[in-house]
Amino acid sequence: ADPGEDxxxxxxxxxxxxPEN
Known part of the structure; x- marks a missing residue:
């Protein structure tokens, strides 16, 4: 996954x- 794609x-x-996890 790319930084920005969830x-x-x-x-x-x-x-x-x-860090969104």
Missing amino acids: DLGGTVDIVESE
Whole structure:
């Protein structure tokens, strides 16, 4: 998943960019 795209509500890529999990 790309930083900004919510696939699982916070994937590895998203967590590193913006922690939503």
